Amino acid sequence: MRMLRRIAAASLLALAAGAFAQVTDYHDIKTPPLRKFAMPQPKRIVLGNGMVIFLEEDHELPLIKGRALVRGGARDVPAGKAGMLTIYTQAWRTGGTAANTGDQLDDLLEARAARVETGGGTDSTTVSLDTLKDDFDVVFPIFLDVLRKPQFRADKIELAKTQANTGISRRNDEPTGILGREVQKLGYGAASPYARQSEYATIASITREDLLAFHDRTVHPNNIILALIGDFDGAKMEKRLRDTFGSWARGPQVTKPSPAMTPAKAGIYFISKDDVTQANIAMVHPGIERSNPDYAAVQVMNAVFSGGFSGRLMQSLRSQRGLTYGVGGGVGAPWDYPGLFRIQMATKSETALESVQALRDEAQRLVTAPVTAEELSLAKESILNAFVFTMDTREKALNQQVLLELYGFPPDYFTKYPALIEKVTAADVERVAKKYVHPDQLAVLVVGNEKSFEKPLSTLGNVTTIDVTIPPPPGK
């Protein structure tokens, strides 16, 4: 009945709508100002032992989610142990706690449709929880046990190693996988913690002691940011967390490594793969860090170069020439270490060289062809109008504060960001393009079936062939 009444009301309104004039040009459509809104920000709590806690109430659904973010990640793994972080983050959870094996945890949690999982990346690891709120009292103690008392049982370390070895054995099967991995090595240098790859030998060398040592080195309250969001009472939750974590003693602080970058020399690099009909192409040289004062101008430049369908790369290579399904690029700017300037695309083998040339031309044009007023306004308006989507949910607002805390940026960083974009001028874009994009320094990588290229790759210059044969396991 309720639905019927609503429909009747809507029909009345529809009659009124007939009086509107027909719009035939989208320019005639008025845009009312965007409703002012402020997403509720999480409460920040700092414990005496240095642990930082963020709490965000969200009562729409009966759920509680959270994660402990622990400083220290893949870049902190010892040389010669590449791949250790994957083994560590997998066995951290599957290896169980003092009270339960990992398999027992699986049974306990899945019966409640709850999750406690471990993960990790370049600079940090995480223990996360996701549960119906009524199960929080069962799930939270498991979360604490996983965080503080993991056992890394041997059978699950072996299982994680088998999985890692499977990944190694399959890493040359998909061309995009090869490209993604090898371009990183060209950009940072193969030995860099931001590019190094695991091998059967490095996986074999990892021991349970290595994993326990990494846990001991990183999991201390002063290295942890804990964030919780969901259907709970903030004051009660705060008290519970203070009681739980307040007496945990500080430990050694994880410090950020500063490895040297050893990018590859400019030139053409080639990896042969003959079971494909496309050439995968990438170009790379060093980029910048997020803290760079030119960051906002670089973002506008990136949007001009490769923003959606309207960016120069998609316009030139897809819409106008039909050479590719996907092409993208820009100056990368990770939060606390140098990124890469990178372009990549895939095209049919028969247009491989044409595409390499077209991409080089676009990189050159970024430096030499001034950004037009139209390009600048489109880039800036796109970023500014879409800015609301960076904090349109409570969870996003929470995650932003966690990121800022982790990387030491001020809490109002995102609030102030639109003003920085607004200030960017065409001259700024031209200046940062000249400063951070260097077409003559690009390492160009092509993965594909050279027999089908329209011309030998050597017609573009000296070609360095990269051998991606997988080194066999030790003793084989």
Add this chain to the structure above:
Amino acid sequence: MRRVLLYATLLVLIVTSVTAQDLASFEKRATMRKLDNGLTVIVLERHDAPVFSYATVVNAGSAQEIPGITGLAHMFEHMAFKGSDRVGSKDWPAEQKALAHVEEAYAAYDRANHAAVRDDAQVKKLEKAWKDAIAEADKYVVNDEFSTIIGRAGGVGMNAFTAQDMTAYYFSIPSNRFELWAFMESERFRNPVFRQFYKERDVVFEERRMRIESSPFGRLMEQFLSAAFMAHPYGYGSGIGWPSDLHSFSATDASNFAKTYYVPSNMVVAIVGDVNPAEAWPLIEKYFGRLPKAPQPPELRTVEPPQGSERMVTLREQAQPLYMEGYHRPAATDPDNATYDVISMLMSSGRTSRLYRSLVRDKKIAAGASGFNGFPGEKYPSLFTFFGATTPGHTPDELAEGVQAEIERLKTEDVPAPELQSVKTRVKAGLIRELADNEDLALQLASYQVTYGDWRELFRSVDRVDKVSAADVKRVANATFTPNNRTVARIVSAPKGAAK
């Protein structure tokens, strides 16, 4: 174990009330109506932030194709970003003439190109005439004006997909752009213009090369589906189209396809977010009401006949081994659909699932293994499919044996009550989690409305899962997983250069 069971039982009570509550709360916030032209629109209010998401779902996909036009549903999806007579043209009357000329020139070229006795010189001449006509038409194009307008207005996540059963279009945009959205979204279907069609056809071919031809998994999938279906369009490879058709079909073909299937009564639009229904409905009526009423498209007649023989395909590749096996099962509207969902969860969901514990954890022969529904679609009878990737040194045959052992357990042993309960609990909680995101929810509401004729089925399907018994699982497993109903596809590793 007893304690686990007790907790699980308590929990179910809680969760059941939660889903019922959610349905009631969503019904309160949702309005739905059918416009005079037959278009169904759903509006669901959520006022956290001044943004909304939408999904337009068309009840037509690659299953609506016939030989000669395979890939056309997906091709039209690409064209729906090229604008209309009012968006994307510098001079519509001139462009219209030029585009008509492109089609004439293409028809002549295509006929000569496919002639049984081919006159190469003539083909070349006609090809040039066609390309010249394209160059002329291109002069009037404002490149990607549609996407640019949305991007400038702050639209994010603009994309679309073509599946066997449906085609969906979606993005999110600040709520002060509601009227612009209503204009643009209806405009792209009111009078879609097939500008730059043949260039975009090249782009789509690149997508085929990327997803299918250059990927071992893509090649396996195409072979698997082609083997599993001999009559139904679910067997036309991957849905992206055969190379010959992608090289041949025309803008006229695409236009005919759209005229048949992109009619208001065959489409659903769902909007979720900061929208005031009192303001939104008049704008929806005003803009979407412009879509002309048209007859309901024809239903697909072909039904896949019973399989009657086991089928097996082997791809000899440089890549590492992969394994798939599929069994025909009824469409999603079948009363046993919920039982198939339960079987899929039992086999694949989480680390307690049977395939994980048996093949990954204990035997260590698979890096990952799953059994799932809805492949390649679910509107028509489709497949229950098992998929696995071997660990180093193990073979697809070992995976086949391992899967078979788990199938035998389904057929012969009752699912223990706690295991069945755990699955049901996760299905319910899964729905609650899905409700959190505007974009996901818009797509779900529209898809359920298209598939089942009622978006509430999203909630009811969970109740149906709750009623599945251990006996249902046994019965359905015995009826489905039989040798003559099986199609197997596998990649076996052949050294580089070996005879294939």
